[in-house]
Amino acid sequence: MSTPAQPVTPERIMQFAWGYVPPLALESAIRLRVFDVLDSGPKTLDETAAVTGASVRGLRSIMNVLVGLGFLAREGDKYALTPESSAFLVSTKPSFQGGLLRHTSSQLLPKWLGLTEIVRTGKPSASVNQESTGTAFFEEFVTDIFPMSYPAATALGKHLAIGDTGAPFRVLDLAAGSGVWGIAIAQSSPRVTVTAVDWPGVLPTTKKTVARFGLSDRYNFVAGDLLTADFGSGQNLATLGHILHSEGETRSRKLLQKTAAALASGGTIAIQEFLVNQDRTGPVGGLIFGANMLVNTDDGDTYSFEEISTWLKEAGFTNPRLLDSPGPSPLVLATKA
Numbered sequence: 001m002s003t004p005a006q007p008v009t010p011e012r013i014m015q016f017a018w019g020y021v022p023p024l025a026l027e028s029a030i031r032l033r034v035f036d037v038l039d040s041g042p043k044t045l046d047e048t049a050a051v052t053g054a055s056v057r058g059l060r061s062i063m064n065v066l067v068g069l070g071f072l073a074r075e076g077d078k079y080a081l082t083p084e085s086s087a088f089l090v091s092t093k094p095s096f097q098g099g100l101l102r103h104t105s106s107q108l109l110p111k112w113l114g115l116t117e118i119v120r121t122g123k124p125s126a127s128v129n130q131e132s133t134g135t136a137f138f139e140e141f142v143t144d145i146f147p148m149s150y151p152a153a154t155a156l157g158k159h160l161a162i163g164d165t166g167a168p169f170r171v172l173d174l175a176a177g178s179g180v181w182g183i184a185i186a187q188s189s190p191r192v193t194v195t196a197v198d199w200p201g202v203l204p205t206t207k208k209t210v211a212r213f214g215l216s217d218r219y220n221f222v223a224g225d226l227l228t229a230d231f232g233s234g235q236n237l238a239t240l241g242h243i244l245h246s247e248g249e250t251r252s253r254k255l256l257q258k259t260a261a262a263l264a265s266g267g268t269i270a271i272q273e274f275l276v277n278q279d280r281t282g283p284v285g286g287l288i289f290g291a292n293m294l295v296n297t298d299d300g301d302t303y304s305f306e307e308i309s310t311w312l313k314e315a316g317f318t319n320p321r322l323l324d325s326p327g328p329s330p331l332v333l334a335t336k337a
Contacts, residue, residue, distance in 0.1 A: 036092060045059055152331060157189070181241045235264060269317060269334050270331055320334045
């Protein structure tokens with residue numbers, strides 16, 4: 001017997017029609033410190049309002065939405081954190097993942113509102129990968145997304161098992177941003193020294209973060225565009241954390257060739273990306289981020305492991321491979337021949 005076909009309903013479409021609400025409600029709660037306040041224990045609306053300075057009416061509305069979404073729990077008249085929000089939405093914790101959400105209303109959504117015209121013309125709202133237009137964006141943004149990459153960078157350090165003795169282990173942190181990749185690798189071994197490369201307007205942020213971790217004496221900072229800056233030579237490791245997607249294929253291939261020239265024989269390149277499959281049918285997160293590159297860059301996109309592997313081999317790398325790590329996708333590693 002055949003199974004009766006399930007009726008088609010507009011339920012998913014209706015859900016997506018209001019899909020902008022969850023990130024905006026989360027942003028509001030983060031900016032008003034709702035999760036931080038509730039981290040000390042359950043509180044009533046009045047108690048939360050007294051600490052945050054927000055209105056009771058306003059908090060009731062967004063906190064009830066967050067209860068419905070599972071980011072808050074409520075028992076009686078008291079609201080509390082869920083395990084998920086306790087782990088990832090309290091801004092004082094190193095595992096905080098809300099930094100990206102803090103930019104939703106002011107920096108992300110406004111550009112996406114022009115999507116139809118962007119699709120029509122193929123031209124972005126603004127090119128954040130260009131120094132003239134992207135510096136101001138990344139000065140603030142890189143600090144907020146530090147927790148997104150730190151677990152993966154720490155996992156890479158453990159995988160490399162550099163050890164505490166021996167010659168200096170030289171790391172090239174490309175488009176360093178907050179410095180998260182070099183910082184995590186430097187924490188894994190006292191042998192590590194880091195050359196951090198980024199735009200002149202972003203490097204002050206890198207330096208501040210590095211100083212906060214007490215690692216300034218092990219760092220060298222190089223200002224400039226990735227295709228013109230001096231990478232040096234004889235590096236043991238090069239990291240490209242979420243960079244290729246904004247560069248586009250042509251610049252990415254040139255960048256990988258230049259990176260290979262800077263590495264010592266047997267050196268490793270480590271790449272973190274929002275990988276998609278060969279058919280570009282998933283994962284949906286990678287596909288969405290590809291559209292984000294359409295909105296925000298001239299030529300950016302998301303790529304498959306197979307595509308990146310081809311570029312790496314053309315640049316003189318061998319053994320492209322995946323390393324499971326916390327993050328949106330596994331790390332892509334390869335070895336300089």
